């Protein structure tokens with residue numbers, strides 16, 4: 001299969017492209033705003049093609065998104081705080097950039113499209129675990145962009161007979177996550193490496209559903225296998241199990257084997273309380289099955305196995 005991956009040099013993209021590159025012809029589309037060419041040098045050596053460009057460049061997209069069987073759209077501005085400061089820019093890339101890409105696909109008769117959405121569209125849900133039927137409640141421009149993006153993916157499927165899926169990723173962790181926007185797992189790892197106490201904001205009872213990058217890549221691969229007939233259908237891609245930040249900190253300290261403290265600092269404004277996915281739809285319809293426990297995934301990461 002010929003596959004075009006936007007944002008393919010990013011954290012998720014690098015892992016995905018590495019996995020897809022066995023048995024497929026893969027092209028990465030990138031502007032390297034949050035990654036570098038150096039980070040994909042091994043992939044380029046292994047035959048992956050690179051098109052350097054920006055999602056805002058409609059003419060370029062129309063020219064280069066040609067003769068592919070499938071487009072996987074990962075490129076986005078992912079910094080929530082930046083989206084609050086500059087919602088226009090966030091919208092320009094995350095929504096209009098997606099429309100540019102969808103239109104280039106339609107113009108070139110590419111009718112399979114998978115988009116990376118986010119658990120952030122649920123906001124701070126009253127009832128967990130969230131299903132795909134939970135009413136979205138975006139509480140940042142980034143989350144609103146992702147929801148709008150899903151709508152366009154859906155609308156293009158209905159209007160232009162595309163097959164498409166939006167995958168709602170929960171908190172992804174794994175090797176070589178970029179430092180700039182890294183979540184708490186990367187921050188805890190850095191504290192552990194320098195033998196410092198782990199800092200937990202607030203009471204640490206807030207929960208997250210952490211998914212290992214390998215399980216996430218499996219979710220995307222299953223979406224590829226089952227895309228026929230899907231019209232912008234949404235799927236939660238997570239583990240279906242959440243842990244509190246306190247539990248996460250304790251688990252990471254215990255895996256490290258070090259004798260480190262947990263330090264509680266004042267809560268941060270805007271931090272979500274609870275996040276946990278119901279993943280039954282992805283299990284039933286995509287045959288997706290996460291199989292890396294948090295303990296295994298963190299051990300791989302911390303002990304570099």
Ligand SMILES: NC(=O)c1ccc[n+]([C@@H]2O[C@H](COP(=O)([O-])OP(=O)(O)OC[C@H]3O[C@@H](n4cnc5c(N)ncnc54)[C@H](O)[C@@H]3O)[C@@H](O)[C@H]2O)c1
Nearest residue numbers: 007010011012031032033034035054055075076116169172
């Ligand atoms: N990492 C997570 O936990 C997580 C959770 C939910 C959703 N997501 C979504 O998954 C996708 C990938 O996330 P990631 O963590 O790999 O992020 P990332 O920033 O590491 O990767 C995104 C890539 O897109 C590129 N890019 C950004 N703007 C571009 C543009 N205008 N044109 C071309 N390329 C551009 C960046 O240079 C980067 O390499 C994003 O859509 C993100 O919103 C990620």
